[in-house]
Amino acid sequence: MSTQQNKALPKRSEDYSSWYNELVKKADLAEHSSIKGCMVIKPYGFTIWEKMRDTLDRMFKETGHVNAYFPLFIPKSYLSREAAHVEGFAKECAVVTHYRLKNAPDGSGVVVDPEAKLEEELIVRPTSETVIWNTYRSWIQSYRDLPLLINQWANVVRWEMRTRLFLRTAEFLWQEGHTAHATAEEAREETLRMLHVYAEFAEKHMAMPVIKGIKTPNERFAGAVDTYCIEALMQDGKALQAGTSHFLGQNFAKAFDVRFTTKEGVQEYVWGTSWGVSTRLMGALIMAHSDDDGLVLPPNLAPIQVVIVPIYRSQEEMHAVNDKAAQIAAQLRKAGFSVKHDDRDTHKPGFKFAEWELKGVPLRLAIGPKDLANNTIEAARRDTKAKEIISSDRVCEYVSMMMEKIHQTIYQRAKDFRDSMITCVDSYEEFKEVLETKGGFISAHWDGTSETEERIKAETKATIRCIPLNNPQEEGRCVLTGKPSTQRVLFARAY
RNA sequence: CGGAGUGUAGCGCAGCCCGGUUAGCGCGCCACGUUCGGGACGUGGAGGACGGAGGUUCAAAUCCUCUCACUCCGACCA
Incomplete structure (x- = not known):
């Protein structure tokens, strides 16, 4: 009994936050690093992030954006150009003051070389508006240069005192879109377009319902005229801001003197937007669907969509069952699913069942001697725990149908919960x-x-x-x- | 950054208050055998010098000081 408890997660109903922390660690998503406030995203967790990233990247490109990369370091003077902006971020900036180390005189290691003090301190970007708008000044001269629709995938640093894996860490990964437009109307359209992209992503890929809205001045991004957001509700009844999209007006254009010549030959300031989602989405994903047995992942983001567990006693059975499992796996991969054939002979089926449930694999297929005899497969859904016996001849269409069904089920479940709350x-x-x-x-x-x-x-x-x-x-x-x-x-x- | 707590084997913990054999337990790990349709069992093994530094003492995981890290609560935030 006590062995069971060691393996089991804390119950959500008893201690929600330790349930979350344990789940993140036990499901191999991430762990605390030895560096304060920073996490290590482990391969299984990073694969989910990669899927989010790839999908979003595709959606950005479909809406006309291109990727670029801007510096990690921002001169302190840039940050102070926009008053509200610096006000909002000043309290949580990491600052680079020196550029060289030297051997300690007492031989105790290396120390910062006081001779190597920077003329101007560099801020590790908490967000990139300033460095980007400073660059845009030289990229934009004419209305013909607009709109400028750029995104970057990057890490940013906000020196948080209290951190939680994925939800709040000192360094995190995100994308930040920064666009420049000739008119306010166009910039507003862009702001809302990207808000809708985020909402669509949340619902179609994360199976997470969100409320689209606008922030009050108190909650607005530092430097924005308006901040729009998608808000999700977690299972403990707390809200989580899953993405934001800002109409910047001409604030940064004025701060960085980014002007363009209109068709009529008049000089005007450019209108801007910025929008972002971060690895915080991982936290949202976990807390939106998972249960006391572990992760529940939406099929569109699951690193492994289908796991096949062979069941056997003798060596002969093992070979026969694994042959069949390998065939099914190949068939499913050909149909485009990511499949894991768990043929480890070192673990029992029950162990594997529990492990893949913990890791949130949407669908499990078990194949044993009985199935070989009957040409069947036992299919078990992660989201509802329902099992059924299917004919192995129709496995591809079954899996295809089930991926859709599981997505719908967890979306609807989250939505019903949200609506009831x-x-x-x-x-x-x-x-x-x-x-x-x-x-x-x-x-x-x-x-x-x-x-x-x-x-x-x-x-x-x-x-x-x-x-x-x-x-x-x-x-x-x-x-x-x-x-x-x-x-x-x-x-x-x-x- | 304020309050509280924790740090002992890969993980989870006991031991500390009332210093004193060779620091203990569960899980995991390794070997062999029996098992295998929901986290197997038996037997035999390996593995730690107690977060770090300093101090008190004949003797420190245990007492004292400092330090680092993490967790929870608060303030702040994507």
């Missing part, structure tokens, strides 16, 4: 009550002021996650102040 409240008492007992999104009237938002945050730890797009307008009174309001907004405690 949006609660409308009309009094502050009810607001606090729901927050404490149920969690999730709370849809409530707000008087539109930062003061109210901040007071609610201070008193309840809930923030306004977003004002949903196409939000229905209705007369009401602010849940805190009772002042008139025209619409409900979504509050939640968030990651």
Whole structure:
């Protein structure tokens, strides 16, 4: 019994955050590195990220973007050009002050060479708006140079005090799109286009429903005019911002003097956008679907979509079963599925079942002597744990159908949960009550002021996650102040 | 960055309060045999000098000081 407990994960219902931490480690996604605040993304976890990256990259290219790469280091003076921007990021910047080490006089190792102090300190990018807009100045002269639609895949550093694997680490991987446009309308369209790309990615590939909305000024990106976001709900009832897209107006164009000549020959500042998603999506993916037995991965992102476990007693049975399993595996690979034929003779089937469940493989096929005799396969879904016996002749069409079905099932399950966790409240008492007992999104009237938002945050730890797009307008009174309001907004405690 | 806690074998822990044989347990690992349709069992093995540094003492995993790392709670944030 105690051996079972060592192998099992903590229960979500008992300790959600240790369930998450253990799952990330036991499923081989990532671990803490010896460097403070930084994680090692392990091969299995990185494969999932690669799939996210490849899919998003394709979607960016389909919407006309190209990739480029800008420097890791940003001169301190660049960061200070845009007042709100530097204000927002100053507190969490890693700074490079020297460029050389030397042997310590006492022979104790190496020390920073005080002679090698940089003229101007370099900031390790927390985001790249400044260095990119500084570059855009020389790339953009005419309306003919616009729009400029660029993305970069990069690492960034934000010196966080408290970190959690994938959700918040000092260094993380992301993509940041930076676009420049001739008109405000076009830039706004771009901002929303990419928001929709993110939402589509979340729903079609991560099987994670998201709410598209706009942030309040308090939650806005430092330097943006408007920040749009996709918000997801985790199983513990906390919200998670999964992606953001910013309309930058002319803020960075003015800060970096990026102007262009219009058709009419007039000099105007360029309009900008930026948008990004990060390895934080890994955290969202894990917390959206997984259960007490381990990961539940959507078929579109699973490193292994189908695992085949052979079952046998004797050596003869082993060979016969593995031959059959190898045939099935080859057939499925030919049909485009990623398949693992787990032919390790060092582990028992039950062990393999549990291990692949922990790792979230969407579909398991088991083949034993009985199946050989009957030309069947036992198929087991990870998402529902349902098993059924299928004919091995129709394995490809079965798997194909099942991949779609599993995606639909986990999406719908997450969506039903999310929808059930949006609660409308009309009094502050009810607001606090729901927050404490149920969690999730709370849809409530707000008087539109930062003061109210901040007071609610201070008193309840809930923030306004977003004002949903196409939000229905209705007369009401602010849940805190009772002042008139025209619409409900979504509050939640968030990651 | 403030509060609390933890650091002993690859992993999870006991031992510490009340210093004293050769530091112990479970899982994992290695070998052999029996097993194999839901995390097998038996037998026999290997593996640590107790996060790091300093101190007290005849003697330190155990007491003291400092330091590093991690976890949880708070403030901040993708």
